[in-house]
Amino acid sequence: MNVRRSAAVLAAVAVIGAAPPAAADPSPSPSQAFPSALYGGKDPKFDGVWRQSLALLAQDTVGVKPAAKSVEWLVRQQCADGGFASYRADPTTACDARTMLDTNATAATVQALSALGGHDAVTGKAVTWLKSVQNKDGGWGYSPGGASDTNSTSVVIGALTAVGEKPEQVEKGGKSPYDALLKLALGCDGDSAGAFAFQPDEKGKLAANADATAAGVLGALGKGMLVKPGEKTKATKGESCEDPNTPERAAANGAAYLTKALAKDGHLSSALAGADPQPDYGNTADAVVALAARGDTGQAEKSLSWLEKNSSTWAAQNGPAAYAQLIFAAHATGTNPRDFGGADLVKQLNATGPAPQTAEKTRAADEKSDSDSDLFGVWWYVGVCLVAGVGIGFLFSGRRNRQQL
Template sequence: MNFRPSAAALAAAVAVIGSAAPAVADTSAGPSPSSPALPAGLYGRTDPQYDGVWRQSLALLAQHTVGVRPAAKAVDWLTGQQCADGSFAAFRAEPGKPCDAKVMVDTNSTAAAVQTLAALGGHDTVTGKAVSWLKSVQNEDGGWPYTPGGPSDTNSTSVVIGALAAVGQKPESVVKDGKSPYDALFSFALPCSGDGAGAFAYQPDKKGELAANADATAAAVVAALGRGMAPKAGKDAGAEARCEDSGKPSPDRAAANGASYLAQAVAKDGHLTSSLPGATDQPDFGNTADAVVALAVQSGPAQARKPLKWLEKNSEAWAKQSGPAAYAQLVFAAYAADGDPRDFGGVDLVERLNATGPAPESVGEKGVGDIAKDNPTYGVWWTVGVFLVAGVGIGFLLSGRKKQGQP
């Protein structure tokens, strides 16, 4: 039986973004009165019900990326969230109990955990089971939904591509009914003419039409290049991306088209914008960080300099409010675009991130450019564009990925 969660269920359950991609913002005031005490190994002090595995994965990966060795209990908490079938839910308050039908597992949490644990090393059994589960819920179009049985979307497909690459598998070889993940991904691409030229949609709308979505585009650019959340700029990058229609696009062409859209989107103000229902347009920090990663990986650090500088100047308050996943996104942006996460507009992102959870085993001394410089597969995207806003007694998770017509 196909299961497609209602809009309300998605708003309450979607965890990313990751981003990739969402943007992730951990802004609830704290655990609700009925929540259990937060685990000692968890990063962030807010209610983890909807984003625990996601934010933990991003935090640990960001630490690894800059040479920090995470606390063992933080890694143990993440591995302990896995269900027996290999999947991960956003948060399991009682990991000692077997997962049942009430545990809402999802591809984004699972793929993010895979990418992080693959990067850390020594967790082949956990990642192997998780990848097997991801393959078991692949859709016939070659892509992935957020929850099994739903329609494929760009962000979920992208974060799974990153997971496959992280464990050394070629995404194009993971085929369902003759369709690869790239077949699904490129079906969400807009042509190089008209509104949103070169962009990707999150999903087709009810009429089957595609509308440009900046966060989905950032996720797709990185995934098309076979990368994940924490990639370094490619060796062949450096030229400004141009949008060109070429029939069925190659991964490189689709990535270039998407990057051309993002470059135009940030050209004026240096950032992407978003609007919450009933609110005026405002800067979207998380999606801008994702766009920096995408631009740097596809077109080189120089093409990402303007939005990176904007983030260095303006993102401190957002990251402080939003928590570990936000700090991680900024670390990924700095790493991809040759910035310094230990001096990001005067802010030490690594120190701030480390302070949101258990003290790391070591803080490392390597410069950001020295870590995994030539190892682009061990990264994750996010993406996934999500942010947490206050609700009545509990934080409501809204998916920025579902917004149409971005930026």
């Protein structure tokens, strides 16, 4: 499961009173049959729609046209009311009260299909559903009715922006998503100054969360997962923290917190209870995107360089969503994802699912070119034989460059 969703999933589990999901088996058993249109080989129960959305959005970002059946699979996951579950094994069966709808999956789908274009009816229904489950504080939880959290609220803001909505005008009880985010932004005291919390704890206290901070910075800026490289601004290192009373100020504070957290080792870390902290590749990639969104590219570029050197094993283990996160980070900093520390992230992402349409066309063109080349070779040979009779020889040399996605 994508690390960015883990805290939200556990929060949703707490809401419905179920046991936390077990980690997916990294290599499915032969008896497991997942849809051929789906990206990734792990059990999609908890992240199928999420990872599909990220994969398609990443492909579109780099000019790759996804396989039509993969897009259609995502569209068919929608329930009649407009919402999306994390995964529906049989989309021909109507959603009912037992279907666990997922704000994160719904918002990610909106961002992906909006980028691809041609799916206004689907995204329109999805946004209408998201508005219908907005909490009274202006935010969203992972599941409808769950307490608002920074990650869910921010990914929904990205969806609203993707369809041309103004998040500040999407209100419930007079509260907008930005009001919800500001309540989850920490003040300027101590080592946690400027960070965002995921959710308040049982006592209502806020604790700094690096991944929530990366999401919060993007949300406060009104941006989604895809950030275009922008003009560089002054670095946030050393920037004073101020009262987070506006979304812009909260974003600046959050960026300063991330810069400080990344400066030591170039990456963020996380740890399970009782274990030593380990590099958190996904959260680091999210932080790179968040910093780049503000133009704070100094630390973003340093951390991206760290990812280029260290993230290959993590990405291979975690599949399409991980490759997509790295592509988003590369894109946000103006880095070529096809030469990411010597690796081609686009090719690696494409290999986790159906061949994209552009790749299919490229192969067809190559096959035609090979056929034409063979025909040319016959006539070249005949020509050489003819001119050899009058004592004249020619030397032909050539090289055909092919780019394979």
